[in-house]
Amino acid sequence: MMPTARTLLALLPLAALVFTVFALRPSSQDTRQAVIRAAATVAGVTVVVVELLSLVGWISTWPVIVYWLLFAGVSAFFARRRLRMPERLVLTNWGKVLAGAIGVLVLAELVLALASSPNNFDSNHYHLTKVEHWIADGDLDPYPTIQNQQIILVPGAEYLLLQARLLTGDDSLFNLLQWGASLLGALAISRCATQLGAGRTGQLVAAAVFLTAPAVALESTSTQNDLVVTTWVVCAATLALDGARRVATAGDVLSLAAVAGLTAVTKSTGLMALAPILVFWGICQLRQRRLLRTVGAGLAVIAGMAVLAGPALLRVNEAFGSPLGPPGYSAALSTERKDPPAVLVNGLRLAASTLTTPIPAVNDAINGTVIGIAHLVDVDPNDPKITQWRSVFPGSRWKPDEDRSPYPVQSALILAALAAALVWRRLPPLVRAYAVTALGAFILTAAVVKWQDWGNRLILPAFAVGAPLTGYWADRLKSHRVAATAVIVALAAAFASGGVAVAYGQPRRLVGQGSVFTLSDWEERFVRLPDQAVPYQQAIDEIRASGVRRVGLVMDGDLWEYQFQISLPDVELVAVESVIPTAPPAPISSVQALICAATVERCTQMVPPTWRVHRFSAMVAVAFPS
Known part of the structure; x- marks a missing residue:
């Protein structure tokens, strides 16, 4: 095939997704729900198909082309009778300004994603390497390598990158996976804000808080997998909120099972944020006096996780005798202390790292407080049982780098919104319950993920779960002049930080020395x-x-x-x-x-x-x- 024809084949997954959106669109005109369900369906089916192709040694170009032709055709057949124009979106003037700012940021990220070659360190180290091995071998079986991360780590995002690689013949579109994930994540977060009671402006605020975070802006042009897993987690959050007021239908359960399974097969760091969400959903279902139905639905969700993540974990188990990999591997990354003081100190360190700024006095105050609390509760602030062995707290890296970048404005907004939702007296029960769920995601993450220099991206799922609360409070405060002004100033700072990350971030930047437009393809790939x-x-x-x-x-x-x-x-x-x-x-x-x-x-x-x-x-x- 000519290169142009191969590139056009990449439109097949997009066509399948669009047709599936219409096929699954409910009569209630909830377009965002349809998009989330469609994305989960397309990704979930693709993971299963990759596993099936591996069983017969057919991981190659033509089987994948046939799969996408069939998927696009079948989804078009079911969508043909349900084609309707989406509901009209009416925004206030402030809402239009906010939507326009989001559009400019997302467009800049798209340009950077398309202009950049994959150059993330971990991607070159193992994410993309395993894709080439699968194609060379025709299957997903473990292969000889000295880099065991290629075999140990769950490969959900790489399954999706595999589609682009086989359809186009190269890696030119790889960055679009995380760019698309950032949009889907923002969509899910805005829908969560709606479900909590936020209006149009509040929904846009919640989406903006997520999208402008430098870690998100930088990863949206990358071949990492943190945004992919974060997106599946917040999709689970909005689907779980559907179950807060109604008994889950079969479609609800299947969608939740799909995003839970996709979380499990993409990255383990998402599971700590997913678990409280599933507990929240289960409690909501039980409160509607549907015990047997809730048990059955819960088993279906667990089955979905097993179907999507089970085969990959079985291969790791066969290779190392454990689904967690070789002895000691998980201990090097996961906390070895679970006592409350250790979890408290680890959580404070994780939060403090996201709040790192270019102002040393601010950093010293935050880090000094954390260290003081650590000494107060008799925990070494660099206890190796809660600290990754090559890291020393406090870190001081504030510059926009996709592996380490903090997001102080966005983190402060989310933490403030969460704290307010936990202590405010007059609050709808659903908002309070969701805040407790978000707090559970933070606590569980702190109990499992060791503090490390590059931990800011690893805890994105927990922070994203808290993002809808910023939209809820933005809506409640908009009538208070001082509070509304503070929100506007914070959003301006948030967009500035996100814009700087896209323009001057590492390892990809739009302008300045080292811009992607001044480097050759080979130089881009070796920026790290x-x-x-x-x-x-x-x-x-x-x-x-x-x-x-x-x-x-x-x-x-x-x-x-x-x-x-x-x-x-x-x-x-x-x-x-x-x-x-x-x-x-x-x-x-x-x-x-x-x-x-x-x-x-x-x-x-x-x-x-x-x-x-x-x-x-x-x-x-x-x-x-x-």
Whole structure:
């Protein structure tokens, strides 16, 4: 196929989604609910289809094209009789200004997403590498590698990226997954605000608080998976709120089961925010005196999680003897203390990190308070049982970087809205109950996720669950001049921080030195490892010139295999080392050359002494038999 035709194939999933929206649209004209249900349906079915294709070794281009043609056709058939214009959206002048500002920010993110090559560190390290392995192998089975994150971590977002890779033939549209997730997340948050009683302006405020967070703005142009899992969590929140006033229908239960399963298969950090939401939904259903029906619905949700996440966890279990991976892996990332003082200190540290500003005095005051409380309750503020081993609290990184960026304005608004909803006397019971649910998401996250330098993005699901409360309070305060002015000032600061993140953030920026419009594709890809760009290219050129067809890889744990995969599509790349018990490495005698992306010492250990080595840097070399 011509490249243009391959790119056009990427419209098939979009067509399937649009048709599914109309097919599932209720008579009540709730378009946002239809979009959420459609997204959950399309993503959930796709995960199941990927698993089924893996069983027969059919993870390749044509089976995926056939799948999307069938999906688009079937969804169009069911949508044809339900095509109706969406309800007209009427906004106040302030609402129009807010909607326009959101539109400008989202459009800027779209430009950046389309203009950027994937260059996130973790994506190059394991997210995208596993996609190439699946295509090369034709299935999802564990393969030999020294980077065990490729095998251990649940792959829901990568299943969706796999579709774009097979349909288009490259990674040019990969960034659009998280960009689309940010829009869906904002839609779900605005609907939650509606369900809590917010008007149009309040709904837009809630969506804006989410979208302007620098961590969200930066990840919306990335191939990470934090926004994807965050979106499934807030979709679960709005679906759970549907169950607050009515007995769940079969469609309600299936949709909730789908988003719960998608959360579980995308990233484990979402489960801490999901659990209180499911408890909230279950209690709401029980209060309507439907015990047996609630039990059945709860089992259906658990079944949905098992169907979507179970196969991936079973593969990890088969490889390591545990669905959590090798011994000690989860302990390195998850808290080892669950006592209340430790959870309190960890939670305060997590919150403090999101509040980091460019003003040292503010940071010192916040961090000093947290450290003081830690000493008061007799907890070491850097206790290794609640701190990731390479991190030291307090962190001081305030600059917009997608891996670490704080979001002080947005975090302050969410925390203030949550606190007010918990202590305000005259408050609708539903709002209070939702606030307790959001608090539960924060507490459970603090009880499980160790504080770390890059924790701000890991706790996005919990903060997103609290975002609808900002819309509720914005609506209640709009008639109070001083409070309304404060909200306007805070929103202006929020948009400024989001805009700066898109314009000047790392590792992708629209303007200034290092803009995506001033770098070559190769330079973009190596923004996180600039010293390796030239050595990698030289090694690739040498392998191409040699004409070899089977090459062994010697990889350092933090270097990237992905660039070799996409640059040498006609070369079979195999690992000559492996930490996967059930996937032994290829013998060096079976390869025609070696690429070493590792230290000189490790390369010397692996390369046979009679082979000639051509070194391009301290970390990159190629070797051939003499």
